[in-house]
Amino acid sequence: MYNFSVRYHDGRLSIAHDATLTLMPDHWLIHYRDPSGELVSARWALHSIVTDENFSNLFIFRYGEFPQQTIECKDDRLPETLKKRYSEKVFFKRRITDIFKLNNTTIVGVALAVLALMGLGYWFGLPWLAGAVASRFPVSTEVQMGDTMYENMIRAYDVDERLTAVTSDFAKAIDFKTHYPIRITVVKNKEVNAFALPGGRIVVFDGILRKMHTKEELAALLAHEVSHVHYRHSLRNIFRSLGGYLFISLLLNDVNGVVTVLADNSNTLANLTYSRELETEADSKGMAIFKANGLDLKGFVDLFTVLKGEHGDVEALKLLSTHPLTEDRLRAAAAMVKGQGAVRDDGDLERKWEVIENELK
Structure with missing residues (x-):
């Protein structure tokens, strides 16, 4: 026996x-x-x-x-x-193999439970983890990462050197209240769009500049993009999108592996969509920048109105690819304008805007 x-x-x-x-x-x-x-x-x-x-x-x-x-x-x-x-x-x-000895109904139930847990992990766990990792990521590495992504993706665009110079000069006249080195590049593209990379790189399509009429509209666009950089929204979105690959690289303390993954996916990452929560946070930070610089908050309303007028249906905006523009954001911007106090007349910023307008002719 x-x-x-x-x-x-x-x-x-x-x-x-x-x-x-x-x-x-x-x-x-x-x-x-x-x-x-x-x-x-x-x-x-x-x-x-x-x-x-x-x-x-x-x-x-x-x-x-x-x-x-x-x-x-x-x-x-x-x-x-x-x-x-x-x-x-x-x-x-x-053992896991014991599951297969169960009846079909039980197996289906177990499978659905596993899928549900995976879904909860993706929709709730991964965003939290992405935010936690992003908040602890070294700024110097983030800047390096953004530069690597920028160098990899900018080859696909035709850079307008002159517009880049005058728009960068315009940006220097604004105190964005951030410790990141803000570097702006203007590219020739008819799309009404702009996006921020980790570490301070901001790419602006000349198509959106040609739809603007005032310095406040451009200042609003830049303040919004800088806010995404400041709050590391791009980094959080990237970690969420490539969570599996990045998690393994970070687990192995392989920073070079992280940079490589990001470089290989740079063009895709440029079109990641921000959540409504992140867009609202960027709007709030951008408006705080306006108040600190004494700029007219109507610039945000005008920018949103130009975009809406250009495309008709607010939900069909091309800018939706990276910035979901909702009626709530328009109403919030309008409400902030009503509560704004004194606005200073910034002659220097106006002159810099006129230089940009001349370059766009």
């Missing part, structure tokens, strides 16, 4: 021995014949026997220090016999 046919590896020779396992009260005995034909036995103390977890019906046990001795048994009676013989010792934990 307590004897089983097994394959035994003594840990010294590469060959396996056909052997008999006998289950003694406090130990196991393995009897086999060595290559010379001599009957040999090995004694395994019960407390030192380790079960090798696997996903087959082959039961494997290991014993001793390296190189370990090993027993393999195919007898289906072994688990139940071990349970009865040694009630105080657990040899087998419930």
Whole structure:
């Protein structure tokens, strides 16, 4: 009753021995014949026997220090016999393969539960994790990451050097209240769009500049993009989008691996959509920048109105690809205008805007 046919590896020779396992009260005995034909036995103390977890019906046990001795048994009676013989010792934990022995309804239920947990992890766990990782990411590495992404993706665009220079000069006249180095590039593209990369890189399409009429509209656009940089929204979106790859790289403390993944996906990352929550936060920060600089908050309303007027349906805006523009944001901007106090007349900023307008002609 307590004897089983097994394959035994003594840990010294590469060959396996056909052997008999006998289950003694406090130990196991393995009897086999060595290559010379001599009957040999090995004694395994019960407390030192380790079960090798696997996903087959082959039961494997290991014993001793390296190189370990090993027993393999195919007898289906072994688990139940071990349970009865040694009630105080657990040899087998419930295995994943046991699931497949359940009925179809249970299997479907388990599958749906796993999918639900995965969904909850993606929609709630991953955003939280992305924010937590982004908040602890070194600024110097973030700037390096943004520069790498920028160099990789800018090759696909035709940079307008002159517009880049005058728009950058315009931006220098605004205190954006951030410690990030803000660097602006204007590219030739008819799309009404702009986007921010981690670390302070902002790319503006000349198509959106040509739809503007006032310095406040451009200031509103830049303040909004800088706010995305300041609050690391781009970084959080990137971590969420590429969570699996980045998580492994960060787990291995492989910063170069992170940069490589981002560089390989730069063009895709430029079109990541911000959530409504992040857009609202960027709007609030942008408006705070306006107040601190004494700029007219009507610039935000005018910018949103220009975009809405250009495309008709506010929900069909091209800017939706990176910035969901909703009626709520328009109403919030209008409400902020009503509550604004004194606005200063910034002649220097106006002159810089006129230079940009001349370049756009």
